[in-house]
Amino acid sequence: MLREKDAWMMNGYVGIVAIIVLLGLGAFSFYEAHFVLGAISLLVAIVLGSGITLIQPNQSVVVIFLGKYMGSIRKEGIVITVPFSIRRTISLRVRNFNSKRLKVNDVNGNPIEIAAVIVFKVVDAARAVFDVDQYEEFVEIQSETAIRAVATNYPYDTFEDVELTLRGNAEEVSNQLARELQDRLTVAGVDVIEARLTHLAYSTEIAQAMLQRQQASAIIAARKQIVEGAVGMVQDAIERIEKDGIVDLDEERRAVMINNLLVSIVSDHGTQPVINTGSLYN
Structure with missing residues (x-):
């Protein structure tokens, strides 16, 4: 593997003079x-002229x-370097x-479309x-290969907060993509400045089915959270009632109260109260 070094050069303006x-x-x-001196002068001029190089910033x-x-030469302007060189x-x-939209499978095997923009320089x-x-x-x-490699390591989406996802953790995924790219492009003398996802979606053939799955998963996750919250509220209410001595409840009445409280909290519709005009046990 070659390492860059400075090439011989001289000031271009001095060389032109x-x-x-x-x-x-x-x-x-x-x-x-004086033909010999003239030929030598012309030959030297031609040799120097063949080394004239213009370098932009x-x-x-x-x-x-x-x-x-x-x-290599990085000094901008006009310089004269090794004559008759390439x-x-x-x-x-x-x-x-900007990568193309690639069709890959995520870690769960779901086909997805993904694309990214890579910012780099030599x-x-x-x-x-x-x-x-x-x-x-x-x-x-190598950019497309790295995008495929990273996409297959993560699920497109999940409603569990236990793992990284392509949709929910774009920053972490982009950082992983940048590291993967840098490992692959170092051999070419390229520095990866940034890598960002520009497109992420389920493939068209499963988009509708995955949308329904997402909706079902969202409903289940929401219901789970509602039930957990309701149980905590009912538990706090029962403990406070018993602690303050508002009423003594046996096991049967406690179960009835817990059931009524859970139904009123969890129900999608407003509950209709029923007024008991008799005793608590009627």
């Missing part, structure tokens, strides 16, 4: 019939000479990659050029 001087010297030498130029990596420009700017131009083929395509393929 030197080229102009050499061209002038060559022309003058030919005029004075947030770009890196990878210099290759006779198949060997000579280094120079590949790599952008160091922050970029976005931090090592040498790795991006030499350690992978077409690093942009590499980022795309």
Whole structure:
């Protein structure tokens, strides 16, 4: 695995001035019939001119000479580097990659559609050029692979607060996706800045059935919470009545009161009170 290093370079403006001087010297030498000096001046000017490179901000130029990596240049502006070398420009700017909508199965086997946006940038131009083929395509393929891997580790949704879900824990899932991506893209000299889910839904063929399942699960969860709350309220009421000595209840009457209180609290509709005009036991 290559490590990025600095390539040889010189100030471009100084080099251009030197080229102009050499061209002038060559022309003058030919005029004075000093052909050897003129040929040498022109040859040196051509050699220096072949190394002129223009680098924009947030770009890196990878210099290759006779198949060997000579280094990288990040200094913006005009520079002169190794003559007759191959120079590949790599952008160091922050970029976005929007994945396609992928159809995968969550941890429960339910087919879902998922997509994400990946924010990344190249931090090592040498790795991006030499350690992978077409690093942009590499980022795309590895991003989709990581999205699939993360999606299969979590359920789409659940009404139990005991596990992470894709819908309910987007922040944690996105962080896991970013870590998974960074592990895969380090080899390409790429730094993952952020990864966020942009689309998450059940597949169309099961969407209606899963909606009904969600509604049923929501009703069950709500009923469970209502019953738990009602039991606690009834228990507190009975204990307070007995503690304050408001009335003494035997086991049968206690059961009747508990039943009436539970029915009035849990019922979906308002209960109709019945006034007992006799004694408590009639």
